[in-house]
Amino acid sequence: MTRVAAIDCGTNSIRLLVADADPATGELVDLDRRMTIVRLGQGVDRTGRLAPDALERTFAACREYATIVKDHGAERLRFVATSASRDAENRDEFVRGVLDILGVEPEVISGDQEAEFSFTGATKELTGRDDLAKPYLVVDIGGGSTEFVVGEDRVRAARSVDIGCVRMTERHLVHDGVVSDPPAPEQIKAIRADIEAALDLAEETVPLREARTLVGLAGSVTTIAAIALDLPEYDSEAIHHSRVSYDRVREITERLLSATHAERAAIPSMHPGRVDVIGAGALVLLSVMERIGADEVVVSEHDILDGIAWSVA
Numbered sequence: 446m447t448r449v450a451a452i453d454c455g456t457n458s459i460r461l462l463v464a465d466a467d468p469a470t471g472e473l474v475d476l477d478r479r480m481t482i483v484r485l486g487q488g489v490d491r492t493g494r495l496a497p498d499a500l501e502r503t504f505a506a507c508r509e510y511a512t513i514v515k516d517h518g519a520e521r522l523r524f525v526a527t528s529a530s531r532d533a534e535n536r537d538e539f540v541r542g543v544l545d546i547l548g549v550e551p552e553v554i555s556g557d558q559e560a561e562f563s564f565t566g567a568t569k570e571l572t573g574r575d576d577l578a579k580p581y582l583v584v585d586i587g588g589g590s591t592e593f594v595v596g597e598d599r600v601r602a603a604r605s606v607d608i609g610c611v612r613m614t615e616r617h618l619v620h621d622g623v624v625s626d627p628p629a630p631e632q633i634k635a636i637r638a639d640i641e642a643a644l645d646l647a648e649e650t651v652p653l654r655e656a657r658t659l660v661g662l663a664g665s666v667t668t669i670a671a672i673a674l675d676l677p678e679y680d681s682e683a684i685h686h687s688r689v690s691y692d693r694v695r696e697i698t699e700r701l702l703s704a705t706h707a708e709r710a711a712i713p714s715m716h717p718g719r720v721d722v723i724g725a726g727a728l729v730l731l732s733v734m735e736r737i738g739a740d741e742v743v744v745s746e747h748d749i750l751d752g753i754a755w756s757v758a
Contacts, residue, residue: 446465446466446467446474447465447466447467447468447520447521447758448463448464448465448466448476448517448518448519448520448521449463449464449465449466449519449520449521449522449523449754449757449758450462450463450464450514450517450519450521450522450523450754451464451522451523451525451750451751451753451754451757452507452510452522452523452524452525452547452753453525453527453749453750453753454483454485454503454524454525454526454527454530454543454551455485455486455527455587455588455589456484456485456486456489456527456587456588456589456590456609456611456612457482457483457484457485457486457587457588457609457610457611457664457718457719457722458480458481458482458483458588458664458718459480459481459483459485459503459506459507459510460478460479460480460481460750461477461478461479461480461510461513461514461750462475462477462478462750462751462753462754463475463476463477463478463513463514463517463519464476464478464754466754466755466758467758468755468758473569473751473754473755473758476517477513477517478681478750479513480664481506481509482716482717482718482719483499483502483503483505483506484499484502484588484611484718485499485500485502485503485530485539486499486588486589486609486611486612487499487611488615489532489533489589490532490589490612490615490616491615493532493533493534494533494534494535495530495533495535495536495538495539500538500539500542503539503542504542504543504546507542507543507546507547508546510547511546511547511548514547521757522547522548522549522757523549523552523753523754523756523757524543524547524549524550524551524552525551525552525554525559525562525749525753526539526543526551526552526553526554527553527554527559527587527589527590527749530551530553531553531554531555532589536553539551540553555605556590556592556603556604556605557603557604557605559585559590559592559605559749560583560585560592560593560594560600560603560604560605561594561600561603561752562749562752562753562756563583563585563592563594563662563748563749563752564581564583564594564596564600564603564752565751565752565755565756566662566745566747566748566749566750566751566752566753566754566755567581567583567585567660567662567745567747567748567751567752568581568583568596568660569747569751569755570747571660572598577658577743578657578658579597579657579658580595580596580597580601580655580656580657580658581594581595581596581597581656581657581658581659581660582594582595582653582656582658582659582660582737583595583596583660583662584659584660584661584662584666584730584733585662585663585748585749586609586610586661586662586663586664586665586666586726586729586730587609587610587663588609588610588611588612588722589607589609589611589612590605590606590607590608590609590612591605591606591608591609591643591729592604592605593605593606593647593651593653594651595651595652595653595655595656601652602650602651602652603650603651604646604647604649604650604651606643606644606646606647607643608639608640608643608729609726609729610664610665610719610722610723610725610726610729611722611725613636613639613640613722613725613726613728613729614721614722614724614725616639617632617635617636617639617725618632618636618721618724618725624706624721626705626706627702627703627704627705627724628702628724633702633728636725636728637728637732640728640729640732641732644732644733644736653733653736653737654736654737654738656737656739658743659733659734659737659739659741659742659743660742660743660744660745661730661742661743661744661745662745662748662749663748664716664719664726665719665722665723665726665727665729665730666726666730666742666744667681667684667744667746668714668715668716668719668723668726669689669694669697669698669723669726669727669730669744670684670687670689670744671683671684671714672697672712672714672715673687673689673693673694673697674687676713676714677713677714678713678714679714679716680714681746684744684746685744685745685746685747686743686744686745687743687744688741688742688743688744689741689742689744690740690741691734691735691739691740691741691742694727694730694731694734694742695731697727698724698727698728698730698731701723701724701727702724702727702728704724706720706721709723709724730742
């Protein structure tokens, strides 16, 4: 076993995994897995820069994670930064801050690398299951971007497109700093148009409709699964590898898009940091299922974070 630590810093959240990895058996044993909503990508789509308060929230989480990594005695640490820091003009400020706190430089990876890690993390433990037909389509709905990956045992094609839940919310649902509550039909239509255009782009390189099993990753998808399961609180074990039908996804998406902030916040399994962006995230998932004709989505709690951990194991 090798004790490794992986950090995934996205547009909406930063997550840590400390695990013991055994490459010989393909086993990854969690020691600590946690997530903090930091909204690093706050305003990036509009300003092109990382906001000072967003950076400070992210650095505060890094300081907490540094203590956890040290306490567990992880032998190796890899810090991967995705969409928001890839797009920002002042990303050097972000890189310096992380290096000072954690002693490693954040790797601002490409969308293709992001897709590769997501696929590995989501599908490594599905090997040998005959109830899930191949090829898989892994869809990782992040804050700033969504990754589409088709493959069997390895990645065959991948594409990252800019339709994350935070980006869509800020682009279409925020006016004068206030999120529409609930969004108007024309705002939903505008998000839909962006998503459809992005799916067209993804299909130029990724054969989305060849997929036999749709695997959905990240907070928007896992939150929809928690709602579908009617959980009294967020429960990773119950959510992991649950299956949500297309009809249920459509019903939940319509419910979220017609609800007020207070109604969404009152959902027991809803993380406070997702209340304003979950509607857009749900709409991305629904649109993907409609595009490929998926009857259901298999929900995975294991994703890019697990892929990063395997990459250092």
